[in-house]
Amino acid sequence: MKSMLYPKLAWQNLKNNRTTYFPYLLTCSVSVAMYYIMQSITLNGGLAQVPGAAIALTIFFLGTGIVGIFCVALIFWTNSFLIKRRKKELGLYCVLGMERGHIAAMLLWETLYTAVICLVLGLGAGMLLSKLLFLGLLYVMDISTPIAFGIEPAAMLITAVLFGVIFLCTLAYNLYHVRLAKPVELLRGGSMGEKEPRASWLLAVVGVLSLGWGYYTAVTVSQPLNALLLFFAAVLCVILGTFCLFTAGSIAFLKWLRRRKNFYYQPGHFISVSGMIYRMKQNAAGLAAICILFTMVLVTVSTTVCLYTGQSDMLRTLYPTDIRGSVTLEGGRNLEDVYRAVESAVQQSGSRVEQQYAWRTCSSGNAVSMDADGVFREDNASLNTVQLLGAEDYNRAFGTGQTLAEDEALLWCTDKSTLPQTITFAGHTLAVRPLEGLPEEVEQFYSTYGAYIMVVSSYEQAAGMMQEFTGKEAGAPKVNLFLNVSGSPAQQQRACQSLVTNTPEGMPFNVNSRAAADESWYGLYGSFLFLGLYLGLMFMMATVLIIYYKQISEGYDDHDRFVILQNVGMSRQEVRSTINKQILLVFFLPLLMAAVHMLFAFNIVANILTVFSMTNRALFAICCVCIFAVFSLVYLLVYKLTSRSYYRLVRAS
Numbered sequence: 001m002k003s004m005l006y007p008k009l010a011w012q013n014l015k016n017n018r019t020t021y022f023p024y025l026l027t028c029s030v031s032v033a034m035y036y037i038m039q040s041i042t043l044n045g046g047l048a049q050v051p052g053a054a055i056a057l058t059i060f061f062l063g064t065g066i067v068g069i070f071c072v073a074l075i076f077w078t079n080s081f082l083i084k085r086r087k088k089e090l091g092l093y094c095v096l097g098m099e100r101g102h103i104a105a106m107l108l109w110e111t112l113y114t115a116v117i118c119l120v121l122g123l124g125a126g127m128l129l130s131k132l133l134f135l136g137l138l139y140v141m142d143i144s145t146p147i148a149f150g151i152e153p154a155a156m157l158i159t160a161v162l163f164g165v166i167f168l169c170t171l172a173y174n175l176y177h178v179r180l181a182k183p184v185e186l187l188r189g190g191s192m193g194e195k196e197p198r199a200s201w202l203l204a205v206v207g208v209l210s211l212g213w214g215y216y217t218a219v220t221v222s223q224p225l226n227a228l229l230l231f232f233a234a235v236l237c238v239i240l241g242t243f244c245l246f247t248a249g250s251i252a253f254l255k256w257l258r259r260r261k262n263f264y265y266q267p268g269h270f271i272s273v274s275g276m277i278y279r280m281k282q283n284a285a286g287l288a289a290i291c292i293l294f295t296m297v298l299v300t301v302s303t304t305v306c307l308y309t310g311q312s313d314m315l316r317t318l319y320p321t322d323i324r325g326s327v328t329l330e331g332g333r334n335l336e337d338v339y340r341a342v343e344s345a346v347q348q349s350g351s352r353v354e355q356q357y358a359w360r361t362c363s364s365g366n367a368v369s370m371d372a373d374g375v376f377r378e379d380n381a382s383l384n385t386v387q388l389l390g391a392e393d394y395n396r397a398f399g400t401g402q403t404l405a406e407d408e409a410l411l412w413c414t415d416k417s418t419l420p421q422t423i424t425f426a427g428h429t430l431a432v433r434p435l436e437g438l439p440e441e442v443e444q445f446y447s448t449y450g451a452y453i454m455v456v457s458s459y460e461q462a463a464g465m466m467q468e469f470t471g472k473e474a475g476a477p478k479v480n481l482f483l484n485v486s487g488s489p490a491q492q493q494r495a496c497q498s499l500v501t502n503t504p505e506g507m508p509f510n511v512n513s514r515a516a517a518d519e520s521w522y523g524l525y526g527s528f529l530f531l532g533l534y535l536g537l538m539f540m541m542a543t544v545l546i547i548y549y550k551q552i553s554e555g556y557d558d559h560d561r562f563v564i565l566q567n568v569g570m571s572r573q574e575v576r577s578t579i580n581k582q583i584l585l586v587f588f589l590p591l592l593m594a595a596v597h598m599l600f601a602f603n604i605v606a607n608i609l610t611v612f613s614m615t616n617r618a619l620f621a622i623c624c625v626c627i628f629a630v631f632s633l634v635y636l637l638v639y640k641l642t643s644r645s646y647y648r649l650v651r652a653s
Contacts, residue, residue: 006102010109020085020552024078025117027545031071032122032163034538037130038064039155041137059524063531067538072166074542079170081549083177104175111174115167119160126159127151133530140308141526204252207244214238218604227607234604238597239292246288286550290543291590295597297539297631298624302598303605304532306623307614308525314613315514315521320441321355322492323483323499325511330476333506335360335393338479341503346483349498351491355484357442359393360459360477362466370413370452374420374432376469385451386425387480388466390459400437402455410435410455414447425454426469442482481511489515540631544638547587551642587639591632598624 014021042060214237221227307314318324327338338358346353364386369379376386391404402410411419412435423432435455446453456462463474485495496513503509602624606617614620 006105007109010106010113013106013110014113017082017086020082020549023545023548024082025114025121027078027541028075028114028118028163029121029125030541031074032118032159033126033129034534035064035067035071035162036123036126036155036159037133038067038534039158040126040130040152041134043152043155044134059527059531063534066535068162070535070538070542071163074545075166076170076173078545078549079173083174103178107171107174107178111167111171115164118167119163122163123156123159137526137530140529141523201248201252203244203248207241207248209241210237211241211245214241215600218600221604221607224607224610227604228611231604231608234601238295238601242291242593242597243285243288246291247284251284286546287590290546291593291597293539293543293546294590294594294631294635295601297536297543298594298598298628299601299605300532300539301536301631302620302624302627303609304525304529305627306609306616306620307612308529309623310614310616310619311518311521311525313616313619315518317444317613317615319512319514319517320445321357321482321484322515323481323485323496323511323513324445325481325499325509327358327479327481327507327509328476329360329479329507331506333504335396335479337504337507338481341507342481342483342499345498345502346485346495348502349491349495351485351487351495353483354486355482357397357439357482358479359389359397361480362388362459362462362474363478364466364470368452370418370423372418372420374423376423376425376452386466386469387446387451387453388462389453389455390462391455391457393459394455398437398439404455404457406457406461407431408433408457412436412438412443412446412453414451423454426465428465428468430456439482445482481509483511489513489518540634543635547638548642548645551645587635591635595628598628 038060042057042064214234217230217234217237221230329335329338335358339356342356342358343353367378367380368376368384368386370376391402394400394410395402404410407430409423409430409432411423411432413419419434420432423430435453438453454462456465459477463477467474485492487495492513492515496511496516499509499511602621606620609615609620
């Protein structure tokens, strides 16, 4: 009989604490389901056979790790809330004569029940939903080939082991806290209020400075590579600044309001401000977490949606013509050989050349910038390149008749307003004229990365200048190739393949077609979109959970305050109005702050998207606004639902 006491008592505890336990069980079950789904997709063998699968599987592998880490943090946070709410109950057991060993046995059974319920429900839901989500993944990846998908035993095993370890760790955490606490402390733990926090002006200043530096970095960064390097530093500063301002800055602001006598000593303001000060230390961490999570939702979902919907723009940027690439001239081959070889190879594929641009070029690599005086220097933070070519090649490729002396050059750059009268390149000073008349597709390609195209008198002069600039021996001449061919996308792919296999010796072609890239990109950016929405859903779930538990916790804490306020003469309507002010502040301050974070992050995220060839900032702005609107509506719905639970607890007699 005694052996059955603790299982029965544990089960009864789960039923009696269903208000707080149900969201915990739901969260754990959903976490199990989401982790299993990610594992089952990652371990699916058929997915490895589709175009772009290698990168997609890498993305899913990293996504599985992110989901796992997030599940650990989320379950531990909810568990810490539960054990805090149950301290009074556990203290009562101690007072009634239960030893810590008995409480440990009861908690062990509670954890076992929780683990079994969550694993059964989570794995069951995961197996039911995984097929549907897998079909959604195939849709966004534009995969029409049927791919077998079934239950993955390995994914089930990995998921069960991971969450089994998590539940064991939560049990150890709970036992540790029960063991260290005295019975009287446990008995009082659920009703102990927060001491009035001190206003740390130092922490508030640190928050302002940290947030200011993060904002300044995000707004002022202009180079995509710099954006990549500084992004995580800016994110850490914004996170630190958010937590500091919510914990210290909010308290300092509320105490400043309290010192304003005309404002503070009014019935509504007095109760609201004093109540917020009383427990702002507890609220602040939750508010900051909600703000950070909501910002993560906005950034993650907006960027992935933008990348997916803007694929056509990115393809046109990277592939302004049907086929793009380069040719290396070996064994004395020349530019005319390239023209003839291209015509012959394309004809063998069954297509014909409609437009061809080819020229010998000397490239500096991604490490050049030009200052205001027209001096070119190496700059590792830049994505810019310098393309040097001779006038003869330029005239042959684009049908012009330019003639240049050795001290003259034609220069094209993205920002034509910065074009100087003279330039200095590798110690050579050249008089500059604007380079005009580039075909739109070629200009579009090079404008993406802010390249410089410089035409000098001859290819030999270009090669010599580039050798002096880089300090590297000039190799075999390299030809840039832009090509439009007739036929369907499949025919264009065959023409591209023919260029690789049917060209004479001494001219190795390195080319890619827009049609082939289109197939692989759907796999890449479709997986990005799927993972972005997946993580966005998880972040939103965590936000909802934090909001719910915060409302429940404050509902228990405010019940007695609600009764006292009515006993001292405030009407129910006045009390409700006071509570509404606090709830509105608590709920909508993180939403407002998240919008500010996203506004300042727009520039740095847009620059990072440039690395992926996404240069359409208007599209990114539209995605940000739409995602913010959608998730704000979800946020308002959560506010309405959780507020009802709060009011029920506060008004309970």
